[in-house]
Amino acid sequence: MDKIVINGGSRLTGKVKISAAKNSVLPIIAASLLCPCECVLDDIPFLDDVYVICSVLNSLGASIKIDEKMDQITIKGHNINSTEPPYDLVRKMRASFLVMGPILSRFGRIKISLPGGCNIGTRPIDLHLKGFAALGADIILGHGYVEAICKKLKGANIYLDFPSVGATENIMTAAVLADGETVIENAAEEPEIVDLANFLNNMGANITGAGTDKIKIEGVTELKGTRHQVIPDRIEAGTYMVAAAITGGNVTVENVIPEHVRPIIAKLQETGVQVYEEQNRVRVVSNARFKSVDIKTMPYPGFPTDMQAQFMALMSIARGTSIITETVFENRFMHVTELKRMGANIKIDGRSAVVEGVEGLTGAKVKATDLRAGAALVLGGLMAEGKTEIYDVHHIDRGYVDMVGKLKNIGADIERISE
Numbered sequence: 010m011d012k013i014v015i016n017g018g019s020r021l022t023g024k025v026k027i028s029a030a031k032n033s034v035l036p037i038i039a040a041s042l043l044c045p046c047e048c049v050l051d052d053i054p055f056l057d058d059v060y061v062i063c064s065v066l067n068s069l070g071a072s073i074k075i076d077e078k079m080d081q082i083t084i085k086g087h088n089i090n091s092t093e094p095p096y097d098l099v100r101k102m103r104a105s106f107l108v109m110g111p112i113l114s115r116f117g118r119i120k121i122s123l124p125g126g127c128n129i130g131t132r133p134i135d136l137h138l139k140g141f142a143a144l145g146a147d148i149i150l151g152h153g154y155v156e157a158i159c160k161k162l163k164g165a166n167i168y169l170d171f172p173s174v175g176a177t178e179n180i181m182t183a184a185v186l187a188d189g190e191t192v193i194e195n196a197a198e199e200p201e202i203v204d205l206a207n208f209l210n211n212m213g214a215n216i217t218g219a220g221t222d223k224i225k226i227e228g229v230t231e232l233k234g235t236r237h238q239v240i241p242d243r244i245e246a247g248t249y250m251v252a253a254a255i256t257g258g259n260v261t262v263e264n265v266i267p268e269h270v271r272p273i274i275a276k277l278q279e280t281g282v283q284v285y286e287e288q289n290r291v292r293v294v295s296n297a298r299f300k301s302v303d304i305k306t307m308p309y310p311g312f313p314t315d316m317q318a319q320f321m322a323l324m325s326i327a328r329g330t331s332i333i334t335e336t337v338f339e340n341r342f343m344h345v346t347e348l349k350r351m352g353a354n355i356k357i358d359g360r361s362a363v364v365e366g367v368e369g370l371t372g373a374k375v376k377a378t379d380l381r382a383g384a385a386l387v388l389g390g391l392m393a394e395g396k397t398e399i400y401d402v403h404h405i406d407r408g409y410v411d412m413v414g415k416l417k418n419i420g421a422d423i424e425r426i427s428e
């Protein structure tokens with residue numbers, strides 16, 4: 010088991026390059042199952058989750074070539090011989106469920122274990138299943154599995170009760186090979202949805218409206234292979250922007266699409282931190298004196314839930330009181346207990362956390378309970394007085410490429426230690 014050890018107090022300066030987006034690459038790898046031809050994906054972030062989704066595809070018979078030197082993955086779905094992804098892989102990662110749309114639409118059936126809840130909430134899949142049912146699939150639930158069967162999916166109008174990212178992606182990938190037109194209303198508008206739609210359109214799909222709340226998919230009879238470069242990870246970028254802010258640093262975050270991090274830029278500016286936007290990068294300059302702001306997580310283009318924990322670390326040492334409201338996941342405050350160990354003053358009141366800024370945090374032994382909770386503890390450790398030891402860092406490996414190396418390069422006193 011590895012741990013991360015940080016001696017806090019270093020001011021971060023320099024440049025950090027952002028990797029491609031986890032939340033884009035996972036659905037895109039899953040969507041490669043839609044055709045028998047070769048799909049080449051460039052600039053792959055080699056995260057634990059990426060290896061898991063590749064193993065899922067592999068278990069179904071897809072051929073996967075991973076080239077870590079070239080940051081490239083080549084997928085060929087010509088030999089698919091199973092429509093039942095194994096339980097042991099699916100339970101490792103919720104995003105495994107994203108193979109459901111492609112497999113169902115191409116092979117007319119899939120049996121997959123229910124993904125279940127995780128540390129941040131119960132995370133049901135009812136919206137995914139309603140979508141598949143509207144497209145004409147029979148859904149059978151039992152013994153912890155969901156089975157979907159259809160002859161040929163048929164286009165339909167689907168209204169999502171909530172703009173779920175995963176449901177929008179799964180319905181989109183199911184609908185591209187369906188007969189006729191599908192319209193998804195109240196669709197998720199996240200940049201990762203647009204990236205997936207661009208990938209699918211390059212394969213020959215006919216999707217319009219991605220990035221708005223109404224997506225139209227005109228079914229096509231077949232798709233072809235393609236080559237695709239995944240968009241930069243806006244959450245990784247936001248995390249390094251907060252790292253610069255919290256340490257009173259001056260950091261240029263490179264390989265960013267500024268429009269994708271606009272809600273993060275706006276909130277940082279509201280705290281008094283300076284943020285300069287350039288074409289593909291964002292510079293964050295902070296004098297470590299910032300004021301509290303209130304935050305409410307919302308679907309894109311609102312403030313991202315995946316940045317809530319990191320902002321809570323920042324607000325822990327801001328001047329004043331901040332109210333942080335989590336509207337997307339019902340249980341995404343696991344980091345509060347750990348930040349409190351470091352001296353933060355936070356009270357949870359239902360779906361809100363009231364954060365009274367303190368003068369500073371103090372190093373402590375803490376554990377990452379989920380991916381972004383782990384990132385928040387790293388951020389806390391960067392500014393805390395003394396030594397912070399973070400355990401259960403496998404959560405962090407799900408979503409950050411070489412976080413320790415990248416932070417070290419911009420001046421952090423941080424090590425990863427194998428125990």
Ligand SMILES: CC(=O)N[C@H]1[C@@H](OP(=O)(O)OP(=O)(O)OC[C@H]2O[C@@H](n3ccc(=O)[nH]c3=O)[C@H](O)[C@@H]2O)O[C@H](CO)[C@@H](O)[C@@H]1O
Binds near residue numbers: 104132135138338
């Ligand atoms: C791999 C990936 O891209 N993960 C992201 C994706 O997760 P994911 O796609 O799982 O998130 P969703 O947008 O689906 O979930 C948002 C909310 O909708 C609820 N819901 C969802 C589906 C459903 O069928 N029924 C239902 O009630 C969820 O429980 C949650 O409360 O979007 C989240 C919200 O931006 C991000 O935090 C995750 O990082």
Ligand SMILES: C=C(OP(=O)(O)O)C(=O)O
Binds near residue numbers: 103381408
């Ligand atoms: C919640 C997250 O991811 P996932 O949906 O893969 O659990 C995240 O990236 O913060």
